[in-house]
Every structure is written in structure tokens, then in C-alpha cells.
Amino acid sequence: MANIKDIAELAGVSIATVSRTLREPHKVKPATSKKVNEAIEKLSYKTNLVASSLRKQKADAVIVAVPDLHNSFVAGLVQGVENVARENGIKVMLGVTEGKQELLDRHYEMVAGKQADGMIVLDVNTPSAIINNTSGKPLPIVLTCEYEAILLCPRVRFDNIEVAAEAVSYLVSLDHKNVAYISGSRTLRMSRDRQSGFRLGLRRAGLTVNENIIAGGDYRIETGVEATQALIESGEKFTAIVCESDEIALGAIHTLAEAGLQVPEDISVLGMDNIRFAQYGNPPLTTIALKSSQVGEQAMRLLLDYYLDAEAANREIILPHQLIERKSTAQLLSGK
Incomplete structure (x- = not known):
């Protein structure tokens, strides 16, 4: 045939x-x-290649494994998977891992047991099945954002190093030289890459890194609140903050306002993701758009490609990003 x-x-x-x-x-x-x-x-x-291949698996379903459901980025990714899956008559099952390896592996057991045809992963951990795979062929798993280049598996991600470096470059173009940074979870490859990009951006501008104005926690609004409070209390000078997510940035803006500091007149704030609420912040948030729905869509398409030709599916897609300039950043006034 x-x-x-x-x-x-x-x-x-x-x-x-x-x-x-x-x-x-x-x-x-x-x-x-x-x-x-x-x-x-x-x-x-x-024959419809995709449909017939999935029918052979009998499940016509995929699992999306995520650490939690509290993050807007996660919601967008799941929606993207659903968009493409629905078009192809495939059901989407959600697996919450809580960041635990054993829960992630348990979800993959459903794939191995033919209860699902494949899995899309957004998690700090990597399925043990990939790490232990000695077959020489990729498994029906697509990694998103979190990746290890040495692993044999398809993946979809952003160039997070350049994302953060561009954020710094933009602020430097507005004459900011004392730029603070609030990271997400440093256990994530995505977060580590963004922090590397932040440092790279400063080096490119001929600026030194001040470790005293780098803070972090996770990707929630609460991290923005707590980390910004710590930055203020440190007594260190900074005129701008790069935040690893828009939720962190919104928390930062709230805390700066509580401290009597105006954004962007006193402190410029820049986020990442361009979540739905970013444009409605007070002020509207300058951010780097990272379309999580596009991650989900491309990941689902890669999984479909696996069924068309498993060997051809072992590839990486790096998605574009875009700076969205709004009202939370401004040219630094002379004398600050």
C-alpha cells in the first residue's frame, strides 16, 4: 500500500x-x-491519512499534561490544542501534574495503554518514557516550551533567550540603564533561558548585571507583588522592571502604585505573553507577545504529523514573538 x-x-x-x-x-x-x-x-x-491513522489507535483522543490551571498561558495553549483537535475529530483530555514526575508518567501510561493516542506536555518534568526511549524513534509525545535538545522528540517553543534580550534592548533604547528583573519558576528551562537572555541583553548594551535587583518566584500575580516589594525595600536603584510574565507585571504595577510610584513616570514595567488582560491594565501593559494558543495548535499538528510519518515528526518549531508597546514604558527622564 x-x-x-x-x-x-x-x-x-x-x-x-x-x-x-x-x-x-x-x-x-x-x-x-x-x-x-x-x-x-x-x-x-x-484515505484520509490522519483520520485513518488515529482510528487504528482506537482512542481518537490526546492528553494535554500541564502543571496547573491557574495560568493564562496554560489556558491559551489548551485552547490551541482543542482548536486543531476538534477539526480532526479528536478528543482532548486534560492531565494536571502539579509539577510531579509520577503524575506526568501516570498520564503517559494512558498513551502506552492505548487509552489515548498521544500526549502534549507543558511541564517542568519530561516523561520518563522519552528519557528511557532506546528505540531510535520518537514517541507520540510533543514537548512545548520545556525541552532538552538531546532528547528524541518533537517540540514547539519560543526563543526565550532572544525574547528577554529584546525586552532589555527596548528599555535601553529608552535610556534605562538600571533594569530590574522578576523571574518565574527557575526550575523551568523557559525561565532559565529568559534570565540568560536578560543578562545577554545587558551585556550587549555594555551594562553590568546587578544581582541585587533580580528577584523571582513563579508566574502568578502574587510573585509580582512580593518581588516588587522586595526590590523597593532593597534600596537599590532601578528605573525599569522586566517581568517574565504579564501576570507578574500586573502585580508589579499594583505594588508600585501602593508604594506611591507611578508607572511609567517613575518606573517602566514590561511583561511577557500578551495575555488578554494586558491591554486593560492601568496603565495598559507593554509586553512581548507570545501566543500560547499558537503553541497548542502547532503542538497538535506535530502530533498529527507523527501519525503520518513518525520519523519526520522529530523536529522543532520555534515560534515568532513580537514587542507590543503600550503605556507602561516610557523614555527615562533626564536626571533619574
């Missing part, structure tokens, strides 16, 4: 192009789509 590789070879295109033609024909040039469809017809390959 013909397979996706046969179609790609006959049409003179890549396996990914065949996959895209089957799943998202509107994104493929008409001439390319014509070649692919002619190859499918010539090879008598008239």
Missing part, C-alpha cells in the same frame, strides 16, 4: 508538504496542491 513518502516522491515535494496539503490545503500553492492530489489519485491513496 502506498504511503506518504511514496506520495511525496511522486509529487516531487517534501513529506511535510503532503501533510500540509491534506490538513491545510488553503495554505498550499494551487500548483503544489495539484501535484500532490494527482499523486494521491495515481497511487490510489484515497
Whole structure:
């Protein structure tokens, strides 16, 4: 029986192009789509590849493993997975890990037991099945944001080093030289990369890192409140704060206001994510847009690609980011 590789070879295109033609024909040039469809017809390959592959697994369901449900980024990612899964007749099951390895592995047991066809992971931990995989082929698991380059698995992420470096560069362009930083959970690769990017941004600007104005906790509003209070009480000079999430940034703005400091007149604040509420902050939040729904959508598509051709699915997608300038940042006034 013909397979996706046969179609790609006959049409003179890549396996990914065949996959895209089957799943998202509107994104493929008409001439390319014509070649692919002619190859499918010539090879008598008239089955919906994605649907038939998943039906063989009998579950028609995937698991999305997340640490908790309190974060807006998580909600957006899950919605993105749901958008693509629904289009393909696949159910989405939610698995909350609480950041525990054993709970994550328990969720994967459902995949191994054919109760689910695959798993999308946003978690500080990596499924043990990937770490212990010696088959030479990727498992039906897609990692999002958290990754290890040496592991054999598809993944979707942002270039978090450049995200944070760009945040610093933007503030430096506004003449800020004393830039504070509030991190999320430092156990996460995403957080470690962003903090590395913060330091890189300062080095690029010829500035030194002041460890006394780096604080952190997790990605909740409460971290923004507590870390900003600690920064104020430290007595160290800073004129801007880079926050690893918009929720942290909103907490920071609240605390600065409570301390009688105005944003951005006294302190500029910049977040990351561009969650729904960022534009409604007081003032509206300058942020770097990281579309978590796009992460979920791409992760689900990678999982579908796994069923089309497992070997071709071992790839990495790095999504773009965008600085959104609003009212929480401003040019530093001379003399500050």
C-alpha cells in the first residue's frame, strides 16, 4: 500500500508538504496542491491519512499534561490544542501534574495503554518514557516550551533567550540603564533561558548585571507583588522592571502604585505573553507577545504529523514573538 513518502516522491515535494496539503490545503500553492492530489489519485491513496491513522489507535483522543490551571498561558495553549483537535475529530483530555514526575508518567501510561493516542506536555518534568526511549524513534509525545535538545522528540517553543534580550534592548533604547528583573519558576528551562537572555541583553548594551535587583518566584500575580516589594525595600536603584510574565507585571504595577510610584513616570514595567488582560491594565501593559494558543495548535499538528510519518515528526518549531508597546514604558527622564 502506498504511503506518504511514496506520495511525496511522486509529487516531487517534501513529506511535510503532503501533510500540509491534506490538513491545510488553503495554505498550499494551487500548483503544489495539484501535484500532490494527482499523486494521491495515481497511487490510489484515497484515505484520509490522519483520520485513518488515529482510528487504528482506537482512542481518537490526546492528553494535554500541564502543571496547573491557574495560568493564562496554560489556558491559551489548551485552547490551541482543542482548536486543531476538534477539526480532526479528536478528543482532548486534560492531565494536571502539579509539577510531579509520577503524575506526568501516570498520564503517559494512558498513551502506552492505548487509552489515548498521544500526549502534549507543558511541564517542568519530561516523561520518563522519552528519557528511557532506546528505540531510535520518537514517541507520540510533543514537548512545548520545556525541552532538552538531546532528547528524541518533537517540540514547539519560543526563543526565550532572544525574547528577554529584546525586552532589555527596548528599555535601553529608552535610556534605562538600571533594569530590574522578576523571574518565574527557575526550575523551568523557559525561565532559565529568559534570565540568560536578560543578562545577554545587558551585556550587549555594555551594562553590568546587578544581582541585587533580580528577584523571582513563579508566574502568578502574587510573585509580582512580593518581588516588587522586595526590590523597593532593597534600596537599590532601578528605573525599569522586566517581568517574565504579564501576570507578574500586573502585580508589579499594583505594588508600585501602593508604594506611591507611578508607572511609567517613575518606573517602566514590561511583561511577557500578551495575555488578554494586558491591554486593560492601568496603565495598559507593554509586553512581548507570545501566543500560547499558537503553541497548542502547532503542538497538535506535530502530533498529527507523527501519525503520518513518525520519523519526520522529530523536529522543532520555534515560534515568532513580537514587542507590543503600550503605556507602561516610557523614555527615562533626564536626571533619574
